[in-house]
Amino acid sequence: MSAILSVEQVGVRFGGLVAIADLHFDVREGEIVSLIGPNGAGKTTAFNVMTGFLKPSQGEVRFRGTGLTDLQPHEITRLGLARTFQRTSVFPDDTVFDNVMIGLHRQGAQSRRAPLLDALIGRAGASERRLRARAEALLDWVGLSERAGEKAGALAYGEQRLVGVALALATEPAMLLLDEPVSGMNASETQVFVSLIRQIRERGITVLLVEHDMPMVMEVSDRILVLNYGRLIAEGPPDRIRSDPAVIEAYLGQGKAARQAAAEVQEPAHA
């Protein structure tokens, strides 16, 4: 399969601080890829570069062959690359339903040449009804139909994440970037989310996620990329990453206790 997203020798520096150094990887169409690494490894920075919120100091990100460096975030979304956010994934003062309606912004534009005029003379009725039906379907799909009338800001953390996913899916992306989607979720919520990610892939959407929850990452990913101090230190399927010495060192350090802990992780049967 061909690469849908290519990160080509991307570097990001904030003054003297190197947040990302020479990052280079591809994501192929239809894959579920995880980007992991200790806190401060540059994962979210990498996300921000890919979605246009940060300009790289060097290198380029290509999405389906288009260079993203000169594009604004909303233009990148229109190319079919959507994202969710780590903390604030909703429009807090609107209802869950209206959140998704805001997310369907691009869908309202396609068939209309003068949507603003249509709104003023009240001709937008048909396309509005179509959008409302789409919003209902999306909420149903992520399992939030019963919350449709509630203020998004008042939802539980895990549910806000689901709203964020519905918002991203509303843009009809070809690829979805999820920034720590299950942090703050309990085990059963995480399981639901894992199956949601798989369903997203079944819709033909490529998924790249940043996540700290290792069991979840190992379970869902086809391939894992490990970042430390802004560099890619390992890459491969979950089994290989689990036993990679460089990864263990990055996560646990080099002390005696760390080596013991690493041994326990690798051979849980002996512990």
Next chain:
Amino acid sequence: MSRLLPLALLTSLVALPLALGSNPYLLNALITTGILTIAAMSLNLLLGFTGQLSLGHIAFFGIGAYVSALTSLGFDVEIGFGTRIVHEPWPAAVGFLLAILAAGACGYLIGRLSFRVRGAYFVIVTVSFAEVVRLVALNWVELTQGPLALTNIPVIALGAPGLGSWTLKTKLQNYYLVLAVGTLCYVIIARLVGSRFGRAMRGLKENESLALSVGINAARTLTVATVISAAMAGAAGSLYAHYLRIIDPDVFQFATTVTIVIMVVAGGKGTLMGPVVGGLIFGLLPVVLRPVMAPEAQWMIYGIVLIAILFVMPKGIVPGIAGLFARLRAARAVPVLEASPAVPR
């Protein structure tokens, strides 16, 4: 409910002159209040729905007033290099349309800037813009008469070829003109806010990064909102010029901007009815107070009323009352749901 209330208000405003008779003092107060309320509605579109505070909103109002006045008065002005621009007077109704266009064009410039500068910087840009425009009006005496004021501004005449024209001379006629323009502005804002464009504005205000990530173009949305807002303020300015028939650079007074902001904030920014309610209260308060107290005391009452409103209802009158109704409804619903006797609160 949300549709009935504005309709009821509109009906009573239409009927009001019948009840009052043609009391010129009250009608005058209602007309100026109405004009300021239109300005407040236009500011609310920016402040309430995009979250951008324009503290120079009076600039658009004043530009509308001057453009409209100059279009209908005509002018003869030298612009350097020996070139003179001579403009013969056009009908005031044309001035009204040009005022909307000119103010909208200025709104476009400020809106493009707002793409780069937000928050406090946007406030500074708008304040500076208003001050620059005021200084132009004050010092370009050949065009604007400076502090001597533009006088004898013709009144607006509505008409169509073949039907004859209808000159808006009386206060009553002006009252209905202002009411009609105000209603039109209200409907336009209501339509916008309920549309896809309104959702884009709300999205940008609530969570800009997320709004960008769902494909909303921040620059375009904010620019369009500023253009529409400025054009409405320009329309209000034009009404003001043709009603008072005299304008001087004092229309750019910062105090007027503050009054408009107070109307929006006290009434409830980000609500359709907020600026209307706020506008009526703070526009008519001086009328109510004038017979009973001295002007200095009036201003103190003005301040006390504002503080009291924001103390009791921090989000403004309209959201405050809506919240009160919601709580009442919830309180009534609880005993029905639960069999146990409700604890009085």
